[in-house]
Amino acid sequence: MFNNTQRMVPYGDRILEHxxxxxxxxxxxxxxxxxxxxxxxxxxxxxxxxxxEEFVDQQLFxxxxxxxFDKLAHGPRGHTAKHTLRVYRFFTDGSLVLLHMxxxxxxxxxxxxxRFHPRLNVVYTCTENIEENGQILAYEIHGDGSLTExxxxxxxxLSTCYLTIDREQRHLIAVNYWDSSLVVIPLCKETGxxxxxxxxxxxxxxxxxxxxxxxxxxxxNHSMNDESTIAQRQVDPHSHALVLDPFEGCVAYVPDLGKDxxxxxxxxxxxxxxxxxxxVLPSGMxxxxxDGPRYFAFHPKFNVxxxxxxxxxxxxxxxxxxxxxxxxxxxxxxxxxMDKFKGRSTLKLIQSIKTVPSAFPTTLNTCGRICVHNSGRxxxxxxxxxxxxxxxxxxxxxxxxxxxxxxxxxxxxxxxTRGETPRHFQFDHSGQFLxxxxxxxxxxxxxxxxxxxxxxxxxxxxxxxxxxxxxCCCPMVDRYSDDDDDNQAxxxxxxxxxxxxxxxxxxxxxxxxxxxxxxxxxSQSELELARQEIAELKKQLSQISxxxx
Numbered sequence: 001m002f003n004n005t006q007r008m009v010p011y012g013d014r015i016l017e018h019x020x021x022x023x024x025x026x027x028x029x030x031x032x033x034x035x036x037x038x039x040x041x042x043x044x045x046x047x048x049x050x051x052x053e054e055f056v057d058q059q060l061f062x063x064x065x066x067x068x069f070d071k072l073a074h075g076p077r078g079h080t081a082k083h084t085l086r087v088y089r090f091f092t093d094g095s096l097v098l099l100h101m102x103x104x105x106x107x108x109x110x111x112x113x114x115r116f117h118p119r120l121n122v123v124y125t126c127t128e129n130i131e132e133n134g135q136i137l138a139y140e141i142h143g144d145g146s147l148t149e150x151x152x153x154x155x156x157x158l159s160t161c162y163l164t165i166d167r168e169q170r171h172l173i174a175v176n177y178w179d180s181s182l183v184v185i186p187l188c189k190e191t192g193x194x195x196x197x198x199x200x201x202x203x204x205x206x207x208x209x210x211x212x213x214x215x216x217x218x219x220x221n222h223s224m225n226d227e228s229t230i231a232q233r234q235v236d237p238h239s240h241a242l243v244l245d246p247f248e249g250c251v252a253y254v255p256d257l258g259k260d261x262x263x264x265x266x267x268x269x270x271x272x273x274x275x276x277x278x279x280v281l282p283s284g285m286x287x288x289x290x291d292g293p294r295y296f297a298f299h300p301k302f303n304v305x306x307x308x309x310x311x312x313x314x315x316x317x318x319x320x321x322x323x324x325x326x327x328x329x330x331x332x333x334x335x336x337x338m339d340k341f342k343g344r345s346t347l348k349l350i351q352s353i354k355t356v357p358s359a360f361p362t363t364l365n366t367c368g369r370i371c372v373h374n375s376g377r378x379x380x381x382x383x384x385x386x387x388x389x390x391x392x393x394x395x396x397x398x399x400x401x402x403x404x405x406x407x408x409x410x411x412x413x414x415x416x417t418r419g420e421t422p423r424h425f426q427f428d429h430s431g432q433f434l435x436x437x438x439x440x441x442x443x444x445x446x447x448x449x450x451x452x453x454x455x456x457x458x459x460x461x462x463x464x465x466x467x468x469x470x471x472c473c474c475p476m477v478d479r480y481s482d483d484d485d486d487n488q489a490x491x492x493x494x495x496x497x498x499x500x501x502x503x504x505x506x507x508x509x510x511x512x513x514x515x516x517x518x519x520x521x522x523s524q525s526e527l528e529l530a531r532q533e534i535a536e537l538k539k540q541l542s543q544i545s546x547x548x549x
Contacts, residue, residue, distance in 0.1 A: 058143055058476035059429060061088045061096065062114055062123050063437070063444065066467040067105030070216060071129045073159055073178060074223040077421070077440040081466035084108045085125070087145035087474075094433050094446045094459040099145025108137065114472035115163040115172075121476055122150065122192035126160035130178045130214045134160030136185065138194060141474055150191070156198040157181035162241040167249035171272040173242050175254070178214075180204045180237040182254065182265075184272045202265075202274040204237045211235045225311055225363045225385075230290050234258050243296045247322060248329035251346060255283060255293035255307060262293060262307060262318075264346060266328065266338045276338050278328075279345040284309050284316050285352045291316075294367060299394065300376045304407030305347065308355070308370035308381055313362050315370065315381060315392070317351035317408055351408045355381045355390040368423045374431050378454045379409055382422040382436070388414040389425065389436065389447075391454045412454040418445040418462065426471035433459075437468035444468050 065081035066072065085103035088096040103111065110128040117123070126136045134155035139147040157176025164173040165187070172185045172194075182202040186195035212232045213219035220229040238258035244267060245251045252265040252274060262283050266275035283293035284307075292311030299305070303320040324346050331338065356365050365385035372379050372394070379392045392409035419438025426435050427449070434447045434456055446461040 059090045060099070060141060060143075060145060060474040060476060061090055061426070061435065062086075062116070062125075062141065062472040062474050063088065063465060063468055064103075064111040064114060064125055064470045064472075065465060066110050066112065066128075066439075066469055068109050071110060071131055073128075073130050073215070075215070075221040076223075076467050076469075078442045078467040081105055084111050085147065086465060087141065087147065088463075089145065090428055090433075090435075092430070094448060095461050096435075096444075096446065096463060098463075100147065102147050108135075111137070112469045113160070113162055114470050115165060116472055116474045117165065117169070117192050119169065119477070120192045121474070123147075123472060123474055124163055124165075124172065125470075125472075126155060126163055126174060128159045128161065128177075130159045131216075133157060134174075134176060136160065136163070136172070136174060136194075138192060140192075141476075143476055151194040153185055153194050153197055156183040156201050164242050164244060166244060166267070166269055166272070168269060171269075173244075173252070173267075173274075175239050175242050177238055177240055177257075179210065180239040180256070180258070182239060182242060182252075182274050184274065186272060200271075200273040204239070223366070223384075225366050230311065234260070234290055239263075240293070241295050243298070245320070245325055245346070246298050247320075248325050250329045250332055251278070251325060253296045253305070253347075255296055256280075257292045257294055257310060260284070260291045260293065262296070262347065266332065266341070268332070276342065278338075278341045279343060281345055281347060281349075283307050284312055284314055285349075287312075292366075295370050297370050297372050297379075299372055299407055300374065302376070302394075302407040306370055306372065306379055306409075308367045310367045311362075313355045313365050313367055313383065313386075314352050315355060315379065315409060316349055317353070318347040319350050319407070321346045321348070353392065353409050353411070356383055356386045356388070357414065360386055368421075369425055371425075371427070373427070373449075373454075375451065377451075378412070380425070380434075382417070382425055383414075384421045384423060384439075386414070387417055387420055387422065387438075389417055389422065389434070389456060390414050391456070393454055415447070415456045418458055419443045423468075424470045426473050429473055429475045435471050437465070437471050439467055439469055442466050442468070444471065 063086040065084045066076055067081050067084045069076050082105050083101040083103055084105055087100040089099055090096055111125040112128045114123055114125040121141050122138055123141050124138050127134045135152055136155050137152045138150050140150050141147055155174050155176060158178035160174055161177040162175035169189050170187055172187050174183050183198045184200045186199055188195050212235055220232045222233055236258050237256050240255050240257045243253045249269055250267055252267040254263040256263055260283055261280045263280050264278045268275045284291035290311040291309035293307050294310040295308050297306045303322050305318045305320055307316045328341055355367055365383050368382035368384050370381045377394055381390045383390055391412040393412050395405050395408050398405055417436045417438055419441035421440035422436050423439040424437040432449055434449050436445050442464060444463050444465050446459045447456040448459055449456050
């Protein structure tokens with residue numbers, strides 16, 4: 001087992017500050033007056049992909065639930081599940097049908113994060129347990145919703161909370177929240193099965209005991225956001241995710257919820273190891289109050305990343321230094337020492353924006369999930385306490401003073417989730433429906449999502465699920481295809497849409513109309529929507545040309 005003895009920087013050893021940038025703001029209510037860059041279907045910049053109906057019909061959702069609240073760091077208020085694994089079929093009218101239940105609560109305890117393989121019909125899930133090491137289970141998922149376990153391994157740490165598959169699909173990286181350890185497990189690229197136990201581990205505490213106690217031993221409930229809870233919760237590091245850069249796959253970004261930091265590591269993708277720590281930087285505005293970074297998400301086209309801060313109810317927007325990433329990747333390929341990159345960050349904070357209304361008490365809310373819509377137009381965050389989905393429009397152009405504002409956010413609105421504690425949510429692979437897991441009201445609710453305005457509307461579809469905590473979209477693919485392109489099957493899933501300017505006229509339809517009696521997309525409605533969007537964009541371009549003339 002790989003034993004990395006490097007010391008992670010403790011919070012408080014030195015003052016951490018962001019580089020000052022001229023566009024660093026605390027809000028993003030305006031974006032200047034310059035016209036946004038647009039792309040039309042068929043243009044060189046447009047990247048439009050269409051889903052084969054065969055894949056639409058085979059879209060499954062893998063939903064997990066909590067079964068033992070006493071073994072968790074936080075405190076759910078719903079009902080424990082007797083079966084912790086559920087598989088649903090999704091239909092294009094926004095409805096779900098339950099196909100399969102598995103995972104006896106006493107055998108699969110508290111599965112709480114899942115990852116669908118990008119190329120195979122394999123789903124991985126991990127268990128949360130602060131008393132015993134987590135378990136990572138791999139299942140082959142079949143078209144009828146049934147699951148075949150193909151392996152399980154020890155997660156090498158407590159309260160496993162995140163899984164990542166590396167770019168080469170030869171390693172699975174797991175994050176353990178309670179003891180903050182990062183572990184790498186070898187995968188078989190052909191089948192997705194585990195090739196052995198943990199092959200490397202990064203322990204930020206260097207074997208030292210936790211300072212805070214678990215709930216069962218007098219510790220605090222990590223669901224709370226009051227001063228006494230934070231005083232205990234923030235004395236230890238708590239890694240909550242690990243996201244590899246999508247450009248080179250050689251830098252791992254780890255939000256440390258306990259220390260209010262984003263940590264940057266070199267990931268040795270050849271050997272499957274977490275290497276040296278390059279840099280640490282604050283996850284927010286460094287106001288002196290806790291931020292609690294939870295997740296990190298990249299924009300699909302811009303050199304921008306988004307961090308959701310659980311405790312401060314903010315999204316921090318970072319620009320990405322692509323040149324430095326390339327330099328790191330090149331040095332690694334030559335086998336050069338990585339120490340030369342210490343103290344150099346690939347991130348620069350450019351914006352921080354609230355996820356709840358300005359008058360709402362931050363102490364009554366904690367953020368859940370963040371994701372970037374696959375069109376690249378919107379960022380979505382769930383609020384636990386405010387019980388809402390916050391939606392932000394991604395700015396596609398530049399500010400009026402010529403400063404780079406691309407990728408920064410402007411608020412669209414807040415939408416109630418029809419339940420309590422929306423811990424997680426997931427889009428269907430068309431990006432037109434949003435499924436929300438309301439943990440403490442024991443329900444999942446389905447909303448339609450406007451591709452134009454970003455607004456969501458309740459479909460009326462709601463399903464009883466005890467303590468749901470994670471929804472994983474599993475679009476079924478032909479795993480026996482002879483195609484050698486590893487990414488082709490993955491790219492068939494989901495639409496990528498050309499950009500539309502932020503101030504699109506309200507005359508453009510905001511939703512696609514679906515016929516609930518059909519199981520296929522209403523292609524005529526979808527075509528009409530596209531035509532109207534293009535007509536509106538041409539009108540705007542004409543007006544701009546007239547003004548410039």
